[in-house]
Amino acid sequence: MNIDAAVPTFIAESRELLREMEAALLACEHTTADADVINAIFRAAHTIKGSAGLFGFAGVVDFTHVVEGVLDRVRAGSVLLDAGLVAVLLECRDHIEALVTLLDGSDVEGSAQLEVSGAQLLQGLRAYSDAAGGAGSVPLMAVADPAQSSARRWDIAVRFHADVLRNGMDPLSFIRYLGTLGTITALAVLDADLPEVGNFDAESCYLGFRIELESAAGEERIAAAFEFVREDCTLHITPHAIAEQAVAAPASCTPQGATLQRETTASKKAHTLDRSLRVDGDKLDGLIDRIGELVTAGATMSIAARKAGSLELNENALRLGRLVEEVRDLALKLRMVQIGPTFARFQRVVRDVARELGKDIRLEVSGHETELDRTLIESVADPLMHLVRNAIDHGIETAEVRCSAGKDAQGVLRLNAYHDAGSVVIEVSDDGSGLSRERILAKALQRGLIGAGDGNGATLSDAEVHALIFEPGFSTADQVTNLSGRGVGMDVVKRNIMALRGSVELDSAAGRGTVVRIRLPLTLAIIDGFLVGVGGAAFVIPLELVEECVELGEAERAPGSMQGYANLRGAVLPFIRLRELFAVRGGAARRESIVVIRCAGKRFGIVVDDLLGELQVVIKPLSRLFSRIRGVGGSTILGTGQLALVLDVPGILEQCLGARVAASHSTASQGTVSVIK
Amino acid sequence: MAAQAADADMELSVQGEMTIYRAGELAAELLAAACRATAAVRIDLSEVTELDTAGLQILLMLRRAVAARGVHLELVRPSACVQEVLELCRQQPLIGEAARA
Numbered sequence: 001m002n003i004d005a006a007v008p009t010f011i012a013e014s015r016e017l018l019r020e021m022e023a024a025l026l027a028c029e030h031t032t033a034d035a036d037v038i039n040a041i042f043r044a045a046h047t048i049k050g051s052a053g054l055f056g057f058a059g060v061v062d063f064t065h066v067v068e069g070v071l072d073r074v075r076a077g078s079v080l081l082d083a084g085l086v087a088v089l090l091e092c093r094d095h096i097e098a099l100v101t102l103l104d105g106s107d108v109e110g111s112a113q114l115e116v117s118g119a120q121l122l123q124g125l126r127a128y129s130d131a132a133g134g135a136g137s138v139p140l141m142a143v144a145d146p147a148q149s150s151a152r153r154w155d156i157a158v159r160f161h162a163d164v165l166r167n168g169m170d171p172l173s174f175i176r177y178l179g180t181l182g183t184i185t186a187l188a189v190l191d192a193d194l195p196e197v198g199n200f201d202a203e204s205c206y207l208g209f210r211i212e213l214e215s216a217a218g219e220e221r222i223a224a225a226f227e228f229v230r231e232d233c234t235l236h237i238t239p240h241a242i243a244e245q246a247v248a249a250p251a252s253c254t255p256q257g258a259t260l261q262r263e264t265t266a267s268k269k270a271h272t273l274d275r276s277l278r279v280d281g282d283k284l285d286g287l288i289d290r291i292g293e294l295v296t297a298g299a300t301m302s303i304a305a306r307k308a309g310s311l312e313l314n315e316n317a318l319r320l321g322r323l324v325e326e327v328r329d330l331a332l333k334l335r336m337v338q339i340g341p342t343f344a345r346f347q348r349v350v351r352d353v354a355r356e357l358g359k360d361i362r363l364e365v366s367g368h369e370t371e372l373d374r375t376l377i378e379s380v381a382d383p384l385m386h387l388v389r390n391a392i393d394h395g396i397e398t399a400e401v402r403c404s405a406g407k408d409a410q411g412v413l414r415l416n417a418y419h420d421a422g423s424v425v426i427e428v429s430d431d432g433s434g435l436s437r438e439r440i441l442a443k444a445l446q447r448g449l450i451g452a453g454d455g456n457g458a459t460l461s462d463a464e465v466h467a468l469i470f471e472p473g474f475s476t477a478d479q480v481t482n483l484s485g486r487g488v489g490m491d492v493v494k495r496n497i498m499a500l501r502g503s504v505e506l507d508s509a510a511g512r513g514t515v516v517r518i519r520l521p522l523t524l525a526i527i528d529g530f531l532v533g534v535g536g537a538a539f540v541i542p543l544e545l546v547e548e549c550v551e552l553g554e555a556e557r558a559p560g561s562m563q564g565y566a567n568l569r570g571a572v573l574p575f576i577r578l579r580e581l582f583a584v585r586g587g588a589a590r591r592e593s594i595v596v597i598r599c600a601g602k603r604f605g606i607v608v609d610d611l612l613g614e615l616q617v618v619i620k621p622l623s624r625l626f627s628r629i630r631g632v633g634g635s636t637i638l639g640t641g642q643l644a645l646v647l648d649v650p651g652i653l654e655q656c657l658g659a660r661v662a663a664s665h666s667t668a669s670q671g672t673v674s675v676i677k
Numbered sequence: 678m679a680a681q682a683a684d685a686d687m688e689l690s691v692q693g694e695m696t697i698y699r700a701g702e703l704a705a706e707l708l709a710a711a712c713r714a715t716a717a718v719r720i721d722l723s724e725v726t727e728l729d730t731a732g733l734q735i736l737l738m739l740r741r742a743v744a745a746r747g748v749h750l751e752l753v754r755p756s757a758c759v760q761e762v763l764e765l766c767r768q769q770p771l772i773g774e775a776a777r778a
Contacts, residue, residue: 160730165697170729172762179765187767191737197712197745200738202704203697207734209766 007103009220010051014100017044019345021093026347029086038081041089042071047152048096050216060099063118067092070128079128088124090348095121154215154222157236159190159208164232166203171233175209177225182215281374284334291324291331292526292618298324299615299639328526332373339417339426340368342377346388350413353392360399360410361392367417372424376520379500380426383493387428387516388413390490395432395514405511407431420519423502429515435508437465444468466506470494498650501527501542529617529636531644532595533610535584538644540617540636541606545597545649549611552592566594566605575605576656581631599649604656606647615639619646630655687714690721695732695759704735711742711750718743723754728762740771 021044024037045068052060067089073079098114156178160171178184190208194200213222219237226235298321305317343365354361396402396411403409408431416427441460444450449471450460468474472491497504502520521527529540556566556575566573575594578584594605617636626632633648689710695703711718720739725732740750752771755763763769 165700165731170697170731172730172733172765175765184765187765189733189737189766189768191734191741194734194738194741197708197738197742200704200708202700202731202735205730205734207730207737 006218006221006224007055009218010055011100011103013051013218014048015097017048018093018097018100020044022090022348023344025086025090025093026351028081029083029351035075038071038075042068042075045071045096047216048100051218052100054216057099057103059115059118060096060103063092063099063122064096066122066125067096070125073128085128088121088128092121092125152215152239153185154213154219155236155238156211156213156222157208158211158226159234160205160229161232161234162204162206164205164229167232169229169232171205171207171209171229174226174229175211178211178213178222181217181222181225182213184211185214186210186212279334288331288335289620291328292620294324295328295526295616295618296637296639300641303639332526335374336371337374337377338368339370339372339377340365342381342384343368343415343417345381346384346415349385349388350392353389354411357393358398359392359396361396362410362412364412364414365416366414370417370419370424372417372520376424376500379496380518380520383496383518384415384426384428386489386493387518388415391428391430391432391514391516395430395434397433401433405433424520426518426520427515428518429513431513434510434512434514435466435469435506436510437462440465440468443474444471447471447474449474462508463505466508469506470504495650526616526618527646529615529646530595531612531615531638532578532606532608533612534578534582534608535586535589537582537584538612538638538642539578539608540615540644540646541595541597542646542649543614545599547596547598547603550594550596552594552607568594568596568605573603573605574656575607576652577607579607579609581652581656597649597653599653602653604653606652617644617646686716687711687718688721689718690724692724694727695722695725695735696727696729697731700731700735703732704738707735707739708742711739712746714743714746714748717749717751719751719753721753722759723756725756725759728759733762733766733768736768736771 021041024040024044027037028041045064049061049064049068052064070079070085070089074081074085079085095114095118099118102114158171158174164171175184175187188210190210191206193206193208195206215222219239222237223235226233298317302314302317302321305313346365347363350361350363391413396413397405397407399409402411412431414427414429416429418425441450444465449468470490470493474491494504497518497520500520502518505517505519506514507517508514528543530543530546532539532541550568552566564574564576566575573594573596579586579588589609592607592609593611594607595611596603596605615638617638619634619636622629622632622634631648631652632645633651634646636644636646638644687710689707691703691707693699707720718739720736736750736752743750750771752759752763755772760772763771
């Protein structure tokens with residue numbers, strides 16, 4: 001219960017409050033704020049000040065106090081919350097965030113700078129506070145009384161296990177300690193578990209407590225109060241809903257009845273509140289991991305059952321397999337989170353970037369309830385940010401241009417998410433100027449991405465032209481301004497998405513706007529794979545990338561023939577040999593096959609010895625030792641117990657194309673370029 | 678130290694600490710006495726020097742036991758430490774219940 005241990009919690013909580021504050025401020029910007037929203041803003045500032053006071057963070061307290069003072073006036077109606085004040089408050093919010101971020105002590109340099117900018121902000125605020133009486137400018141440094149700065153009520157339900165007394169703990173002492181974190185506004189002793197007189201063991205604990213605590217402390221700090229009995233109690237801490245305070249208030253006249261009634265309302269509340277439960281992410285990952293093992297073990301078992309040839313055994317193996325599949329699906333669902341909060345962060349980005357560029361842009365969000373894997377959400381945030389910034393910067397025109405083009409002066413940026421055929425689609429769309437085919441082609445020619453083989457681009461479809469902007473090296477920062485489309489680092493976006501085994505596509509209509517669609521798999525942990533063999537080794541290729549399999553002809557196999565290209569129904573197909581790529585020992589098998597892969601709009605072949613069929617694989621990440629090996633994305637254990645490597649196809653493609661481009665430049669082979677494009 | 682029975686209204690008293698260390702012994706004696714109660718049970722807690730969860734639990738158990746016999750439990754003259762625990766747990770109504778009724 002070291003106070004330092006609680007600092008990260010304070011930081012995390014403050015960030016959360018600041019996010020709420022930001023959302024509320026942004027809401028005020030467009031409509032006249034109602035009392036609830038203003039209260040929310042005030043509460044956020046108030047709580048941060050109070051908690052910061054507990055820790056003795058004078059800088060945060062001083063600054064936030066002034067902000068709170070102004071907000072208090074707004075709340076009282078003596079200061080009008082206009083767009084100007086909202087803008088100042090937003091900056092103040094950012095400043096508080098910066099102050100809070102500094103608290104983790106990693107950046108000493110920044111603090112002096114912050115002090116200067118903070119002073120300027122306060123100056124700006126003073127204009128508002130002074131106008132209404134000036135008292136707000138008195139700096140206050142107080143270690144806030146936790147009872148006073150109570151911004152939140154918590155419902156705490158704790159049931160002590162039978163052995164807690166024998167283990168030398170006194171539950172009452174934890175409740176006394178809770179009293180030091182805030183004010184206990186209500187408490188009920190849950191004694192329903194007391195047994196019959198005959199069965200009563202005075203050294204066992206049968207009691208539970210339901211406590212309403214008014215405290216500025218966060219959930220983790222409250223939980224920390226029970227640190228010493230964590231093993232010996234069941235603890236539920238939930239923020240108290242304001243509406244319920246009224247319901248819980250009336251107490252009946254007889255004391256016994258009071259306790260009972262309290263208890264029933266409490267347990268009812270517990271019933272609804274406990275529906276959702278916070279689980280440590282690591283535990284969840286552990287579960288998924290084990291289920292992966294289970295899938296593998298199940299596969300082994302069904303192979304064994306088939307070998308044994310017993311009908312009964314086979315049937316049971318089948319049923320078990322089905323159950324395992326169901327459990328797996330359920331477990332994967334546990335990791336799903338809604339994309340809403342990720343989308344919400346873009347409100348501010350859009351506002352700020354648009355303002356910076358002097359554009360008027362509205363963000364519309366839909367599909368925020370769409371769920372996807374927790375790890376995917378984290379990884380997709382950066383590419384999304386890139387796309388959003390691009391759309392604002394290069395997609396949507398300025399108000400004048402829009403008006404002269406007969407469009408609404410206010411541009412619209414849309415974020416949308418939905419599920420589609422086993423994957424999640426996230427759309428970033430704008431109603432801007434769209435991509436200009438001519439400019440992209442001119443650029444691609446200049447960069448050597450297309451050549452005479454494409455008729456200088458004349459033969460390319462619109463989609464193919466649009467796909468060019470995802471090419472590495474298509475655009476570099478210094479060309480940003482003279483290209484009316486987009487293309488700043490789009491290759492990076494694409495690479496990031498590909499790394500998540502997703503894809504990016506783009507639709508654009510000149511003058512009407514652009515839609516970028518990110519398609520992601522629902523989960524990263526389990527995929528449908530295609531198993532191939534080389535020598536004694538087994539490899540898995542993600543099934544969705546496999547287009548077809550053909551036998552490798554004699555001509556391509558002949559030693560000394562032009563290496564690396566096959567003739568696929570008249571088209572040139574570059575290929576690589578897995579045997580060479582991974583230096584698998586042993587000579588080539590008597591027969592070899594090409595697995596034709598389509599990946600990122602390119603087609604190429606992977607030459608293998610054996611085609612072993614489809615299977616579902618649980619991907620296990622490689623240990624850090626192997627993480628730098630290129631071309632391998634993970635490993636999996638087959639039903640036979642054999643290890644198989646999961647190929648990182650985009651990585652292989654990049655690796656082999658890199659080598660190819662170098663080779664094609666030296667041999668000046670034009671045919672190659674048209675295939676690789 | 679422990680329970681002494683008085684007339685029809687049973688009066689018990691506890692001296693010293695009411696904690697886990699003596700919980701077994703106290704519970705046995707107090708509950709046995711309470712199960713014989715025919716009228717109000719009063720427990721004098723003026724001499725209690727310490728009360729912990731185990732002690733509180735015994736009091737709650739006593740209340741249950743006497744209630745089952747249709748009689749009242751009343752804690753009288755609680756010492757300061759008893760008062761503190763009862764207040765913390767919102768169990769003051771146990772004190773002098775009969776006086777209020």
